[in-house]
Amino acid sequence: MKKLIPIALLLTLFAACKQDPKINNNNPNDPDSLYQSSAYSGFPALTNRYRKIIIPADNPMTAEGVALGRMLFYDPVLSADSTVSCASCHNPRFNFSDSTPTSKQVFGSLTKRTTQVLIDMGVQKRFFWDGRKSTLEDAVADAMQGEQHVNYVFAKNKLEAQQRYTYLFKKAFGRPGDVTEDKIKKAIAQFLRTFVSYNSKFDKFMRGEASLTTDETEGFAIFNDNNRGDCFHCHADGPYLTFANQTLMFANNALDSVNFLYEFEDKGLGVFTLDENDNGRFKIPTLRNVMLSPPYMHDGRFSTIEEVVVHYSDSLKYSPNVDPLMQRFNDRGVHINQTEKNQLIAFIKTLTDTTFINKPEYQNPFK
Numbered sequence: 001m002k003k004l005i006p007i008a009l010l011l012t013l014f015a016a017c018k019q020d021p022k023i024n025n026n027n028p029n030d031p032d033s034l035y036q037s038s039a040y041s042g043f044p045a046l047t048n049r050y051r052k053i054i055i056p057a058d059n060p061m062t063a064e065g066v067a068l069g070r071m072l073f074y075d076p077v078l079s080a081d082s083t084v085s086c087a088s089c090h091n092p093r094f095n096f097s098d099s100t101p102t103s104k105q106v107f108g109s110l111t112k113r114t115t116q117v118l119i120d121m122g123v124q125k126r127f128f129w130d131g132r133k134s135t136l137e138d139a140v141a142d143a144m145q146g147e148q149h150v151n152y153v154f155a156k157n158k159l160e161a162q163q164r165y166t167y168l169f170k171k172a173f174g175r176p177g178d179v180t181e182d183k184i185k186k187a188i189a190q191f192l193r194t195f196v197s198y199n200s201k202f203d204k205f206m207r208g209e210a211s212l213t214t215d216e217t218e219g220f221a222i223f224n225d226n227n228r229g230d231c232f233h234c235h236a237d238g239p240y241l242t243f244a245n246q247t248l249m250f251a252n253n254a255l256d257s258v259n260f261l262y263e264f265e266d267k268g269l270g271v272f273t274l275d276e277n278d279n280g281r282f283k284i285p286t287l288r289n290v291m292l293s294p295p296y297m298h299d300g301r302f303s304t305i306e307e308v309v310v311h312y313s314d315s316l317k318y319s320p321n322v323d324p325l326m327q328r329f330n331d332r333g334v335h336i337n338q339t340e341k342n343q344l345i346a347f348i349k350t351l352t353d354t355t356f357i358n359k360p361e362y363q364n365p366f367k
C-alpha cells in the first residue's frame, strides 16, 4: 500500500501531463480562449504615411502583448532588488528619458551614459548610443541585464505568483503560457513599438492643419541650410519625419577635442565595432520632443538647448574623424547670429508633441 501511493501520485501527474497545454500547442480549433490573443490595432491611422514600423515575424503585435509589456515596463518587480523599473529612467514626462546626466540603476550605482529617449522606437534599426543592438527585442534584453540586473529565475517566480501576469502571458503568447525571458522582452518590445509621435505642431503644419510663425519658418530654413544651421544632414530623413537620419545613424558631431582616435573618453560606436574610425561616433538622437529631455548628448554635458546651438554655431572641437557632413567644421561652426539662434530654437520647439507623452495608453497602468 505504501508503495502504491507514489504510483497513484505519478498516475495523477501523468493525467495532468496529458492535459498539458503543450500538447494542444497552436491548435486553431482549441476552444480555450485563454490562449487566444487579439491583434493590436492601436497605431494611429497616420502612421503609415511616413513611418515604417519594423515588426519581426516572430513577435507580432497583440493587444495583450502590448498590455503586458506596459505593465512590465512600469513594474520594478523585474529588477534584481525590486526597486527600479524601465520607467524609473525612461519617464514619460521627460520624453521617456531622465532629467539628469546619469541615472540611478539597481543597487544605487549610476549609469555610465545619459538615458536615451524612447520615441518612434519601431522605426529604428540600431539601439544604444554605441549601436550595439540591432533589434528592439535585443535592446530590451540588454537593458534588463544592464540597468536592472534582472535575475530571470527570480523574476519568473515573482511574476508567476501574480495572476494578472500569468493570465496575460497566456493570452499574449499562447501555449504553454509560462513566463520566460524571451516573452518578457518580446512583450516590452511590443509596448515600445506603439510609441509613435505624430502630433507636434510641425506634424500639423505638414498635414496642413497649422501654420508656422515667421520665426519658426525662418528656423526651419536655417535647419535645412548648409551654411547656417546645417542640421538636416543628420537630424532629418526625408519622408519619415523622425528627425534622426535612419541611414547614417551614427556621427561624430565634434564634441571632443582629441588629436588621436584612441583618446576619446567614451569610444561610442567604436566600443562595439572595435574599429578605431568609429571612436567618438554616437547614435544620432531624434529631435522630436527634444525640449522635454535635457540634459543633452551621450554624457548629458549640455543642460539647455541654447548651449547645444552655441556648440554647433561657434565651438566645434577638433578630432580626426569629425563627420564630413559638418560642412563648416573648418570654421569651427556655422556662426549664426543671436536672432538666427532664437529662430532655430523656435523651430525645434515645434517638434514638441505633448499628445505623445500624455497618451493614456503609455502611462503607468498601476496608478
Ligand code: HEC
Residues within 6 Å of the ligand: 073, 084, 085, 086, 087, 088, 089, 090, 103, 104, 105, 106, 111, 112, 113, 114, 115, 116, 117, 118, 126, 127, 128, 129, 130, 139, 140, 143, 144, 147, 148, 188, 283
Ligand atoms: C537605470 C536607468 C535605466 C533603466 C532602469 C533602464 N534604462 Fe534603458 N537606457 C538607459 C541608458 C543609460 C541608456 C543608454 C545606454 C547606452 O547607450 O549604453 C538606455 C537605452 C535604452 C534603449 C536604447 C534606445 C535607443 O534609442 O537606442 C532602449 C530601447 C531602452 N533603454 C529600453 C529600456 C527598457 C525596456 C528598460 C526596462 C527593461 C530600460 N531601458 C531600463 C537607462 C536605463
Ligand code: HEC
Residues within 6 Å of the ligand: 117, 223, 229, 230, 231, 232, 233, 234, 235, 250, 251, 252, 253, 255, 281, 282, 283, 284, 285, 286, 287, 290, 293, 295, 296, 297, 298, 299, 308, 309, 312, 313, 323, 325, 326
Ligand atoms: C554630422 C551630424 C550632425 C549634424 C550636422 C548635427 N547633429 Fe545634432 N547630433 C548629432 C549626434 C551624433 C548627436 C549625439 C552626439 C553625442 O551624444 O555624442 C547629436 C545630438 C544633438 C542634440 C542632443 C539630443 C539629445 O537627445 O541629447 C541636439 C539637440 C542636436 N544634436 C541638435 C542639432 C542641431 C540644432 C543641429 C544643427 C545646428 C545639429 N544637431 C547638427 C549629429 C549631428
